[in-house]
Amino acid sequence: MTPSSSFSFDSPGDAERAAELRRVKALATLVLASTLALFIVAKWLLPVHPVFGFIAAFAEAATIGGLADWYAVVALFKRPLGLPIPHTAIIQSNQARIADKLGEFIQVHFLEAGPVEAKLKEIDFGSFVADWLRDRKRSDDLARFALRLLPEAVSATESSGLMTFIIRRMSTQMQAIDLAPLAAGTLRGFVAEGRHQILFDDLLRVMHETLNQKETMAMIREKVRAELPTLLKLYRADKFLVNKIVSSATAFFNEVRSDPRHPFRGEFDRMVLSFVDRLGTDRAYIDRIDGLKRDFLARPELADLARTVWANTRSFIERSASGETQVLQHHLAGMFVSAGEALAGDAELRGEINRGLVTVLRSFVADQKSGVSTFISDQVKAWDMAQLISLIEINIGRDLQYIRFNGSLIGGLAGLALYSGEFLLRLL
Known part of the structure; x- marks a missing residue:
């Protein structure tokens, strides 16, 4: 027995x-x-x-x-x-007959779709999950349980060859990505939000600071002096010209930086947009970006980096599972608590969870009710x-x-x- x-x-x-x-x-x-x-x-x-x-x-x-x-x-x-x-x-x-009739009675009167669905609809699964997750102790226990399973999952992933498959699949997917249109779309959005003007202002500021450095002015003066006739060198015209050039450039940069509607900004906009358009349509740009992508993905350093990241991740998971560090456990527990609080405040999401679970459980009971009847019958016969x-x-x-x-x-x-x-x- x-x-x-x-x-x-x-x-x-x-x-x-x-x-x-x-x-x-x-x-x-x-x-x-x-x-x-x-x-x-x-x-x-x-x-x-x-x-x-x-x-x-x-x-x-x-x-x-x-x-x-x-x-x-x-x-x-x-x-x-x-x-x-x-x-x-x-x-x-009549043990056998009682067993069969009891199983049949439960199947017909308790496991029919209508009564099962009505009973399941009385249960607020979403609120139960939310309240369960919001309890800090339960979330801590759940995080600790998940961490105990992670090292085994990592080992299984490595030994089963799943990691190799994932890496190969990711590499294939990355090779299939057409970066040129993606880069063009990203830059176009960057320009539409006006962020390129911030970059432009930073560029003007750097040029202004660079021009006014003594080393830069000395280098420009030497270049100008080398090109001037000997007579003008005697009158130190090179110094005058350099100061004039730097002064004019500085004034121009300040004018552009202080005027959001300066025509030069418009020219910069047109230049950037022209580059963006060419980036997404010009075959030479597309081939060049594609070549850079292939070269980058083929670099052995990338594989070494991936192995190093994976080894460090595995080590961190193992240390977290052993209790050596509590960072990951606290993070997971906090994430579970936050999820519970978010779920508690979202009635629509709880309703979707309830409807989904009712559908799933109703189908499960419908598929298994004959098995439940047989199980009950067999158990009664074995009593x-x-x-x-x-x-x-x-x-x-x-x-x-x-x-x-x-x-x-x-x-x-x-x-x-x-x-x-x-x-x-x-x-x-």
Whole structure:
């Protein structure tokens, strides 16, 4: 017998019910013995006075009623006095049929789509999940449990070749990406938001600062001096020209930087947009970007970097799982709590979760209900009927014993009524 087919009667409640059952059984047997004794005494005293005839009739019928109901109660569970009387030990004899009918009843009346769906709709799965996740201790436990599983998942990923497949698949997908249109679209959005003007302002500022550095001015002066005629060199015209050039350039840069609508900014816009258009359509630009992409993906340093990142990630996961560091656990727990709070505040999302789970569980129950019926039937067939009968007797036997009391009383009253009628007829 499997563990699932055994029962336990060790609880205090079962012990109390068993004691009460024994008491009521003894009392019912005492009543039966008393009616039998009363019948014998009344029959013996019948010559003394006619009233004992009425008492004997009552006691006789009460004894017969009590015996009949005792037989009925006992026959439900076992064979009376151990005799092989037909149609007794009803529960034991019909164990297989009871099992099949019980499984069929549950399948038909409890696992039908309508009742199952109605019951599932009463459950707010979304709120349950939200409340569960919002509990910090539960989220900590969930994060700790997930971290214990991560090292094994990482090892399984490596040993199964899944990581190699993922890397190869990612490389293939990256090779298939057409970067030129992507880059052009990104730059076009960059320009549309005006961010290129910020870059332009930074460029003007750098040029202004560079031109006004002593080293830069000295270098420009040397270049100008080398190109000037000898006569002008005598008058130090190079210094004048350099100062004039730097002053004019600085003034121009300041003018452009201070005027958002300066025409030079428009020229810069047109230049950038022209470059963006060429980047997305010019074959030379497209081929060049594609070549750079292939060269980048083929670099051995990239593979080394990926292996290093993966090794560091695995080491960090292992240290987190062993409790050496709590960073990842705290982060996961915080993420779970945040998810629970977000879910608690989003009634629409909770509704979608509820509807989705109702659909999934309804389909699952519909697919498995025949299996559930078979499982219940098999489990009932595997039960130890002696223990099952003991369980039934302990829980409802007390009420069944009162049938014996009722049988004695009703039988006695019926016998008394019949005897009274007979007595009246004899008088007539």
